[in-house]
Amino acid sequence: MRTITPGEIPTRDLHQFLLGCVAPRPIAFVSTIDEDGRENVAPYSFFNAFSSNPPIVVFSSNRRVVDNTTKDTLANIQSGKECVINVVNHAIVQQMAVASIQYDHETSEFTKSGLTPLASDIVKPPRVAESPAHLECQVDEVITLGEHGGAGHLIICKVVKLHVAEDVIDSEGRVDPHKIDLVGRMGRAFYTRASGDAIFTLFQPVTKLAIGFDQLPKHVQESTILTGNQLGKLAGLHEPPTEKHLLVAAKSAADFLNLESAHQAAATLIDANQAEEALALLIAFKS
Numbered sequence: 001m002r003t004i005t006p007g008e009i010p011t012r013d014l015h016q017f018l019l020g021c022v023a024p025r026p027i028a029f030v031s032t033i034d035e036d037g038r039e040n041v042a043p044y045s046f047f048n049a050f051s052s053n054p055p056i057v058v059f060s061s062n063r064r065v066v067d068n069t070t071k072d073t074l075a076n077i078q079s080g081k082e083c084v085i086n087v088v089n090h091a092i093v094q095q096m097a098v099a100s101i102q103y104d105h106e107t108s109e110f111t112k113s114g115l116t117p118l119a120s121d122i123v124k125p126p127r128v129a130e131s132p133a134h135l136e137c138q139v140d141e142v143i144t145l146g147e148h149g150g151a152g153h154l155i156i157c158k159v160v161k162l163h164v165a166e167d168v169i170d171s172e173g174r175v176d177p178h179k180i181d182l183v184g185r186m187g188r189a190f191y192t193r194a195s196g197d198a199i200f201t202l203f204q205p206v207t208k209l210a211i212g213f214d215q216l217p218k219h220v221q222e223s224t225i226l227t228g229n230q231l232g233k234l235a236g237l238h239e240p241p242t243e244k245h246l247l248v249a250a251k252s253a254a255d256f257l258n259l260e261s262a263h264q265a266a267a268t269l270i271d272a273n274q275a276e277e278a279l280a281l282l283i284a285f286k287s
């Protein structure tokens with residue numbers, strides 16, 4: 001593996017390694033206003049939710065690496081203590097890119113990008129009408145992380161009102177990832193679309209104990225056939241195979257000539273969501 005020590009490579013290169021590894025990142029499309037009422041909107045991918053009670057989201061407005069300057073968003077937040085965080089879906093990603101351009105302070109990114117400012121209910125900055133979700137925020141704190149180019153300012157925001165488009169909410173009253181169609185930021189110019197075939201489900205109850213990798217048979221732990229994900233499905237089972245599964249497995253285990261063929265058969269069962277049957281087969285084959 002390549003080993004990288006911060007401070008030993010240029011900040012711009014370290015920045016890209018960090019962003020290439022810590023990805024994908026959600027995008028906060030932050031709208032603010034200055035003391036004269038001028039509107040600003042800009043995207044930030046150092047962003048996430050950190051608490052639901054109270055509802056807290058945090059994003060970082062970093063100093064520019066090239067010249068160590070700060071952005072209008074930061075100045076507006078420091079003076080007004082309010083913002084709106086709009087989510088970025090695929091339908092507005094190109095307009096978001098236009099808004100990321102470094103216009104002068106007097107220029108509105110709303111005007112340049114063709115996006116529509118929409119009045120907020122509580123805070124002064126407008127929302128982005130085309131975005132499918134808006135978080136009206138009051139800023140609790142701004143934490144400065146450094147004084148050199150690339151240093152961040154953590155902007156800790158309390159959500160005081162949340163707006164979600166009805167057409168992205170499913171029949172159970174929850175946000176449908178396919179309908180909201182969010183975009184995430186990778187390193188450099190790479191983005192990802194979080195919908196369609198990119199979406200998968202992974203349900204592992206955290207309050208019910210699983211048997212764990214350490215309780216799998218030794219030959220399973222050391223398998224060269226089973227993948228890490230397949231082993232994870234076996235380890236995630238809540239209890240060992242039942243006697244019924246073991247009896248059925250014992251009959252079919254005799255059909256396999258060697259351990260490799262048994263492991264291959266188990267892999268097929270796991271991929272068919274039959275992890276308990278797969279583990280029973282693996283136990284029966286070595287019994």
